[in-house]
Amino acid sequence: MNGLPRTIAVLAAIVVGATSAAACGTDEPAPPIAWSPCPAEVVAEAAPTRLDCATVPVPLDHTAPASGEIEIMISRLAGPNPDKRRGVLLLNPGGPGGSGLAFPAFLVARGMPASVTDSYDVIGMDTRGIGHSARIECGFTGEGPYVGNLPPYAVDDAAVSARAEVVRGVAQQCADNDPDDRLRHISTADMARDLDAIRAALGEEKASFLGYSYGSALGAAYASMFPDRADRVVLDSIVGDTHLDRDGMRRYALGMEQTFPDFAAWAAERDDTYGLGRTPDEVRAAYLELADRLDREPVDGLTGAIFRGSVFAYLFNERQYPVLAGLWQSLRTGAEPPDTGEVPDLASFDNSWTVFLAVTCNDVDWPEEVRRYRDAVAEDRERYPLYGAAAANIIPCAYWPHEPAEPPVPVLADGPANILLVQNRRDVPTPHRGAELLREKFGDRARLVSVDAAGHGAYLLGENPCANDVTTAYLVDGTLPAADVSCPAS
Structure with missing residues (x-):
């Protein structure tokens, strides 16, 4: 019965005023980029697609360029036909x-059309703080009470207070592991400035952008800070703004409520196989009953919080429904859980967990009063019974060692109409409401493609021909729909 405890920490990692931010972009000519083979692990991950890599120097502090530089590593899937090439398409996976x-290789494997790869040099990257780009780490080992950035379900006020002490220690640990003072400079605004530096280094007057999940926030920031340099912008699985704040994180619970019925209906149709309930209502009741029982009586270290977090994570993708149902069945029957694949060393997520915290905490000034989190948890526990008391729980941002260096990037509605928003109607961490909010903020600059599907990520990551065709047409031909689009289920 080790399947759920092992997988939740791994999946959690996969999972996340009117003052305007100064752009500080550049029109200065940049030295030619020197392309060379990518690092070995990138070559292996991208195979059989071949990518080239290079580094682009950017200021560590864009407001004080003389204070020093860091290097951002980028990759390139070069367009095969220069005569068809429109420009560059910058990517962010979230x-x-x-x-x-x-x-870039992942999207090719997912079916990125040749018309797109003919039109662009497709550019991947490790944004600042990640991997090969001035890597930062808080020193997380995957042991102890902090094993990922998904907040745990809080059964009562005491659980919120106990969690506050855990995340206070996490924030201090990050401060203690920052000898080069890089942590304060990892923010969405600085990453957007890096995107513009990459555009300039590539010798392009404009850059197109395709971003998923958090990448939607980064793309929204880039289109707002550099409206005349952003070409065609596609934002998928949408956070709702240029940053993740408390409201955005609390929307995880809304996403869970909207997406769980898809799984419940799927499981009910297979009750003879999994025994989770003969109707969707029975499956929901079984979830709540088991989670409540594990809150009171954990089994082999499996708590209600871990169970809820596992279900949340497996709902990211409909292809994971059989694995989730099998793990849940093993809890019910005591049978050996299904093989969920090789479990990586959780310490390997140190870098990704650290960057998530740095960006999330540096972008927004999070409240420090534990009472505010207790109140939110109590409210959302009733409003969203499946996951509300987790999504509203306190995170290390409450005690972050740095105040935001600048206000969050405001969404710019006054600019070119060049933004396509693509959103599944049922999406766990980024529910449709986030797309509606960003559509309202961008106004006539944007169009929204709403897809009757469940899952995190629509374009190429889903199976909906309408969403894929509308998005590809925009990237290739610049055909922005005249009005918002509703794509039926495929």
Whole structure:
């Protein structure tokens, strides 16, 4: 019965005023980029697709360029036909904290059309702080009470207070492991400035952008800070703003409520196989009953919080439903859980967990009063019974060692109409409401493609031909829909 405890920490990692931010971009000519073979692990991950890699120097502190530089590593899937090439398409896979060097190859494997790869040099990257780009780490080992950035479910006020002491220690640990003072300079605004530096280094007047999940926030920031340099912008699985704040994290619970019924219906149709319930209502009741029982009586270290977090994580993708049902069945029957694949060393997530915290905490001034989190947890426990008392729980940002260096990047509605928002209607960490909010903020600059599907990520990551066709047409031909689009289930 070790399947759920082993997988939750891994999946949790995969999972995440009117003052305007100064752009500080550049029109200065940059030295030619020197392309060379990518690091061995990127080559292996990208195979059989071949990518080239290079580094781009950027200021550690964009407000004080003379204070020193860091290097951002980028990758390139070069367009095969220069006559068809439009420009560059910058990618971000999300996180914050996800390495994106092999992401061009991943999208090719997921079916990125040749019309897109003919039109662009597709550019992946490790954004600042990640992997090969001035890597930062808090020293997380995967042991102890902090094993990922998904907040645990809090059964009562005492659980929130206990968690506050854990995350206070995490924030201090990050401060203690920052000898080069890089932590304070990992923010969405600085990453957007890095994107513009990469554009300039590539010799391009403009850059297109495709970002998923947190990448939607980064892309929204880039399109807002550099509206005249952003070409065609596609934002998928949308956070709702240029940053993740308390409201955005609390929307995890809304996403769980909206997505769980898809799994419940799937499991109910297979009750003879898994025995989780004959109807969706029975499956939901079984989830709540088991989680409550594990809160009171953990089994082999499996708590209700771990169970809830596991279900949350497995709902990211419909292809994971059989694994989730099998793990849940093993809890019910005591049978050996299904093989969930090789479990990596949790210490390997130190870098991604650290960057998630740095960006999330540096972008927004999070409240420090534990009472505010206790109140939110109590409210969302009732409003969203499946996961509300987790999503509203306190995180290390409450005690972060640095105040935000600048306000969050405001969404710029006054600019070119060049932003396509693509969003599944049922998405656990980024529910449809986030896309609606960003659509409202961008106004006439944007169009929204709403997809009748469940899962985290629509374009190429889902199976909906309508969403794929509309998005590809925009990237290749610049055909922004005249109005918002509703894609039926495929």
